[in-house]
Amino acid sequence: MRRATCLLSLVVLGLAACARLTDHVVLLPGPDGRTGALSVTAASGEMVLSEPYTGVDVAGGKVTRLSTSAAMVREAFGPLLDMQPPRPRFFVVHFEAGKDVLTPASRSLLANVGTELASLPAGEAVVIGHTDRMGAREFNDRLSLQRAELVRERLVGAGVPRDAISVAGRGEREPVVVTADEVAEPRNRRVDIKLR
Amino acid sequence: MVFGTVHANPDPEWRAICAYCVRSLLVLCLVSAVGAAEMELPAGRVKRSQGSVTVERAGQTRAVEVGTPVYVGDRVRTAADGAVGITLSDDTLLTAGPGSTLLINEFRFNTTTNDGNLLATLLKGTLSVVTGLIGKQAPQNVSFKTPTVVLGIRGTEFIIEARGDGE
Numbered sequence: 166m167r168r169a170t171c172l173l174s175l176v177v178l179g180l181a182a183c184a185r186l187t188d189h190v191v192l193l194p195g196p197d198g199r200t201g202a203l204s205v206t207a208a209s210g211e212m213v214l215s216e217p218y219t220g221v222d223v224a225g226g227k228v229t230r231l232s233t234s235a236a237m238v239r240e241a242f243g244p245l246l247d248m249q250p251p252r253p254r255f256f257v258v259h260f261e262a263g264k265d266v267l268t269p270a271s272r273s274l275l276a277n278v279g280t281e282l283a284s285l286p287a288g289e290a291v292v293i294g295h296t297d298r299m300g301a302r303e304f305n306d307r308l309s310l311q312r313a314e315l316v317r318e319r320l321v322g323a324g325v326p327r328d329a330i331s332v333a334g335r336g337e338r339e340p341v342v343v344t345a346d347e348v349a350e351p352r353n354r355r356v357d358i359k360l361r
Numbered sequence: 362m363v364f365g366t367v368h369a370n371p372d373p374e375w376r377a378i379c380a381y382c383v384r385s386l387l388v389l390c391l392v393s394a395v396g397a398a399e400m401e402l403p404a405g406r407v408k409r410s411q412g413s414v415t416v417e418r419a420g421q422t423r424a425v426e427v428g429t430p431v432y433v434g435d436r437v438r439t440a441a442d443g444a445v446g447i448t449l450s451d452d453t454l455l456t457a458g459p460g461s462t463l464l465i466n467e468f469r470f471n472t473t474t475n476d477g478n479l480l481a482t483l484l485k486g487t488l489s490v491v492t493g494l495i496g497k498q499a500p501q502n503v504s505f506k507t508p509t510v511v512l513g514i515r516g517t518e519f520i521i522e523a524r525g526d527g528e
Contacts, residue, residue, distance in 0.1 A: 188507050188509050188510050190510065190512060195491075201492070201496070201500070201514060201515065202514075202515035203512055203513070203514060203515060204512065204513040204515055205510055205511075205512055206510060206511045206512075206513065207509055207510045207511075208509070213515065215515075223507075223509050223510050226509065228510075242458075242487065242489065244444070244458070245444065245456055245458040245487055245489050246456070246489055248409050248411060248444045248445070248446045248456050248458070249409075249446055249454050249456045249489060249491065250408035250409055250446040250447065250448045250454050250456070251408070252454070252491070253448075253452050285408075286408045286409055286427045286428075287406050287407065287408050287427050287428035289406065289448075291472070331472075333472070333473070359452075361408075361448050361452060
């Protein structure tokens with residue numbers, strides 16, 4: 166499975182306070198609790214933020230460190246954060262050996278994915294097909310694309326516009342489970358679906 | 362050459378073949394025209410919009426709604442009652458609050474390798490950013506600016522060094 170795509174969140178606020186222009190920057194933790202780091206460079210120099218809810222004030226080219234909290238950020242930026250687009254969601258469906266035929270469990274999962282995608286505002290899907298290492302590379306390149314295209318057709322059937330879905334096949338290059346060549350591995354016979 | 366053949370051969374069968382050739386050429390022209398239009402893919406798409414939100418592109422201002430594509434060079438403006446949420450194609454989430462002007466200066470993203478770069482400027486207002494795949498793959502290629510500061514994204518390794526410096 167892929168990790169969450171979020172490395173860090175930050176809030177930038179630039180506002181004219183009194184006659185002087187003051188910028189604020191606040192570093193936020195991601196939904197998984199991990200926080201990235203941020204460098205803030207102004208005329209007077211650079212400051213690095215790496216702790217969640219730390220920030221800086223920038224006024225007259227001067228950078229001043231400031232400390233906030235989850236509650237303060239909620240208070241000041243709640244409506245802004247509520248307008249964030251939905252975070253991407255990831256799904257995996259699996260296939261029968263050597264074919265573009267979904268496993269029974271994946272068939273019902275895919276129906277739910279279609280419903281979820283149709284409910285997203287201006288929803289888009291990125292659909293990437295994969296194979297295990299049975300068979301020639303060229304065969305697997307074709308098969309992985311066929312699998313991705315099958316998923317696209319199902320999503321179109323669920324009411325998603327075709328142009329909102331991008332498909333690609335990566336053949337046997339990106340296994341979930343690394344194997345020797347000519348080894349059958351059900352977990353690698355899959356299509357990764359990202360909704361956003 | 363095709364038209365020359367038509368005039369030189371009044372034979373109906375030739376006419377049919379040549380008409381077919383002309384049609385094929387027309388289709389080819391259309392396909393390449395579509396190809397040219399698709400050369401510049403949108404950097405992202407508007408996912409949420411509230412109040413009055415506009416985008417300025419090539420000197421023209423148009424209203425923004427959910428689903429509107431966002432391109433490099435676009436200037437997105439929210440009025441006092443406006444707010445907008447944009448998802449870029451590397452999954453970066455940009456959310457601008459009321460009274461904001463956001464400029465997408467640079468965006469390039471390769472969906473196969475996750476390579477690319479992003480530069481955006483918040484000229485005024487508020488902006489929430491959740492960095493995406495470029496930020497994970499090549500954080501040094503992602504930056505945000507305001508009129509007074511430049512923000513750079515730093516990788517995990519740098520966090521450790523920065524803490525050392527602080528002590």
